[in-house]
Amino acid sequence: MEAAAGGGCGSGPPLLLSEGEQQCYSEIFARCIGAAGGGAGSGPPEAARVPPGTATAAAGPVADLFRASQLSAETLHQITELCGAKRIGYFGPTQFYVALKLIAAAQSGLPVRIESIKCELPLPRFTMSKTDGEIRFGNPAELHGTTVQIPYLISEKNTFKRMDDEDKQQETQSPTMSPLASPPSSPPHYQRVPLSHGYSKLRSSTEQMHPAPYEARQPLVQPEGPSLGGQGTKPPRHQASLIRSFSVEREPQDNSNYPDEPWRITEEQREYYVNQFRSLQPDPSSFISGSVAKNFFTKSKLSIPELSYIWELSDADCDGALTLPEFCAAFHLIVARKNGYPLPEGLPPTLQPEYLQAAFPKPKWECALFDSYSESMPANQQPPDLNRMEKLSIKDMADFPVPTQDVTGDDKQALKSTTDEALPKDMSEDPATPKDSSSLKARPRSRSYSSTSIEEAMKRGEDPPTPPPRPQKTHSRASSLDLNKVFQPSVPATKSGLLPLPPALPPRPCPSQSEQASEAELHPQLNRAPSQAAESSPTKKDVTHSQPPSKPIRRKLRPENQATENQEASTTVGGPASVGAVKPHPTVQKQSSKQKKAIQTAIRKNKEANAVLARLNSELQQQLKEVHQERIALENQLEQLRPVTVL
């Protein structure tokens, strides 16, 4: 090396490199060559470590490297001149080493002279910005970096030993590829040392200094624990290509965690996704249907083709429904896309359903599991942007419930109340299901009118404020009807009277009691007693009963309401009925009168039914108009908000 340096350096003095310097410089040089000469390959550094005399580093990567040394341009010019590259037009190994040494000198404050490099100098420091470093230098190292990151190595003994050696030598050197392998790389260090960026940078630096061990390590890769499953050996190339594309997009950040693994879901995100899943589908082991998911994801304001593609990626079994891991993957892809990441060509291995299911088993609420995961998972790979966005979003989530609640709460409540009333009409006495479905329907409806900023799109899944207290079970349909209030006091009575007391056959009514009997007939006939005949038999007792008369015709309607309505109707009709009933001669035409009364009461009953139904109809029409008005109001709001939205 020295001879060559002496020979090739031309006017410069012989270059003396210490062992550490030599290693370091040769590494950097190799990387420059590798980056220049087709960096996508995985050229083992040994191969790239060509004999010094034959290699030249391309100007591009070298320029980037020099820039990363954070020296002034003038200084760099001087250095290039001095080292002889300008003269000969390329960076041969000797020139390169001289340049590096000069950089070290300049960084230590020495003047840029040939004489400076004669003495022992610390290693030059390079703080690469991410984009530069990764694009140029990252290609081979990214690969290695990724091979380290994704599979959490267990066989760290080699690396650790090597790192110890290198640590001593290269402690002061900021790694050129630090961005890439920074946080997630070595699990052993996780377990030992809390992951600090500086330390990780160091580690990555040492790792990158010797990419060779990575390749040796690669076959030794073993997933850490059962959780990481078999995805550990997924082709790192794929990751590298992905990461390369991501890194290009990201802004340079000096001391931050780099997004080497943007497709990995952190614990926090996972919890968020699961909560969203729960809001759509209470059973975590079941799945979300396509339409529900579509409504949900449409709120993210991504374009339909993109959403379609995300669905294609995440719905692995193409069944038109999303299980929990599929949903998490889809959500994560959406989040990533919103943050500007391009969508991958295929589902990343960390988002595969098997991986997700293994990584985050369903009953994931155990602390023990969490501890083991929290060490390895959260500290890693999450791109800071993604993380920050998520944190932001989750914080916004907390903040936003208030404003959105104000904005949409009223609408939601109005919608919900109307849907509440609308739904039970169709269903028989089951308020539980209308509650769920109406709340489900109401929630997306209200959310669709929320604003469209990213944060709100993120928190779109936040659970809506608790719905207004459900109307009473018995009057859920008629909550808007006056009957509710009117017959409120009679509720207990009706409830108690729900049990259709088979009216005990009273003794035959004597003529003197005909009037009373006729009234009584009305009531029992309006009873829920099964047969008309039984009903027609007068039951004086029923008069005193405040029993809910109900009609078999009105089975659809709530029986209590029926009862109350009937009661009301019957009371109004009772008067004329009784009058009419008195007319027929009691003694002689008892039976025929009874029959007539039966017919008449039946007629009256039908009329009452008609009246009640007509009233219901008008009420419903009223509600429909109100809903229409609300809808128009909401649409107006949306129109007003639309020019304000960014996306």
Added chain:
Amino acid sequence: MAVCVAVIAKENYPLYIRSVPMENELKFHYMVHTSLDVVDEKVSAMGKALVDQRELYLGLLYPTEDYKVYGYVTNSKVKFVMVVDSSNTALRDNEIRSMFRKLHNSYTDVMCNPFYNPGDRIQSRAFDSMVTSMMIQVC
């Protein structure tokens, strides 16, 4: 392998049509278009009573001197038309059937995507890749 693959909707407009890139792709489009008549003929010939037993694979629709056109119709009246090179004698009926089956499966996967509106053009990448695998590599 196929030279041209087309998916025609029930209303006889194309949802997806792709040919091997050659000079006159329009020719394939015309062929597919004319084959629709033959498809309708075959479908109606089976009669309404036989709808249940109607086979999805229609077989050779019509041959030209250079190409052969095969058809397949789904239960929702979506038609798949495939044009193959006549010189490719190694292609047997079973292979054509299997190709149509793959097409059908991919099509149902596209349908399962809730973001796909029936009647839109098919833009699924998975579908594209499947069709590519079936088409001849000309160059």
